[in-house]
Amino acid sequence: MSILAFTKGHGTGNDFVLFTDPEGEIELTPEQIRMLCDRRFGVGADGVIRAVRSRAIPEGAAILEAEPEAEWFMDYWNADGSPSEMCGNGIRVYAHYLIEEGLVAPERRDTLPIGTRAGVKDVLAGASGYTVDLGRWRLGDDSLVSARGLHVARPGLGIDVGNPHVVTVLADDAKLDGLDLTEAPGLDPAPEHGANVEFVVPEDPLLKDGVARIRMRVHERGSGETLSCGTGAAAAALAFRHWGGEGMPSSWSVEVPGGRLGVRMFPTEEGEHVSLSGPAELVYTGTIDLP
Numbered sequence: 001m002s003i004l005a006f007t008k009g010h011g012t013g014n015d016f017v018l019f020t021d022p023e024g025e026i027e028l029t030p031e032q033i034r035m036l037c038d039r040r041f042g043v044g045a046d047g048v049i050r051a052v053r054s055r056a057i058p059e060g061a062a063i064l065e066a067e068p069e070a071e072w073f074m075d076y077w078n079a080d081g082s083p084s085e086m087c088g089n090g091i092r093v094y095a096h097y098l099i100e101e102g103l104v105a106p107e108r109r110d111t112l113p114i115g116t117r118a119g120v121k122d123v124l125a126g127a128s129g130y131t132v133d134l135g136r137w138r139l140g141d142d143s144l145v146s147a148r149g150l151h152v153a154r155p156g157l158g159i160d161v162g163n164p165h166v167v168t169v170l171a172d173d174a175k176l177d178g179l180d181l182t183e184a185p186g187l188d189p190a191p192e193h194g195a196n197v198e199f200v201v202p203e204d205p206l207l208k209d210g211v212a213r214i215r216m217r218v219h220e221r222g223s224g225e226t227l228s229c230g231t232g233a234a235a236a237a238l239a240f241r242h243w244g245g246e247g248m249p250s251s252w253s254v255e256v257p258g259g260r261l262g263v264r265m266f267p268t269e270e271g272e273h274v275s276l277s278g279p280a281e282l283v284y285t286g287t288i289d290l291p
């Protein structure tokens, strides 16, 4: 048995167990991650985030060559013990954690570069939360999506924002609320590395004050249905804009069961980027015996 000191945090109800391991000495096993995330036998969370210095692990050291300022790496694990490339809610909570724990120099606190398996992401602290530049996005592989509560399989658009998503649009709120996501949606063909699956409907009216508004539910790869998924919200807004074509705005507001997230698309020299804004909360600290 060893004792792990942790902090519990969340972003719009997408919750995480965070712990600090600056020199990369604590390698949790998938069983230990599953136990930590278990809502009955452990702490309970959608994922685990290890705060580790980039130089202390090979995946982090590799990104330092190009981006030496990314001192900290977000080592993200889903509740089932599988790693993920990125987590949009998690990275805001992680930035907040690094700042609150005094792990970043004051001059870095406004724009904090964080290493992830999907590259370095800049997180900006704001008055009402954090904004992360998710970087470039791309269309991924499409699949037919089936789920309990859907009578026929629906076309899903593949979107990659560092991690893989398949987004499908439903007719109305009743269809969205009627879904049973306790079982993973079916994807045909199944993406090689799996995917997070988002179901979206437009709000009425779609456009308000120049912002397009949609509602979303998500089944996350490796975690099941969650109250929110940040990268999923970005993928959902990108998919809706793709379907809407000309005239769609670049500012989006995505309502998820755990709250509301902002998404913005903006041009850069290397191509279009997408950013995600929302709250980050640290709820409590504790210790737990790890088997």
Ligand SMILES: N[C@@H](CCC[C@H](N)C(=O)O)C(=O)O
Residues within 6 Å of the ligand: 014, 047, 078, 083, 084, 085, 086, 087, 088, 089, 090, 163, 164, 196, 220, 221, 222, 223, 226, 228, 229, 230, 231, 232
């Ligand atoms: N909840 C996250 C995404 C977490 C990773 C995802 N389950 C995956 O496997 O890609 C978010 O807020 O983006």
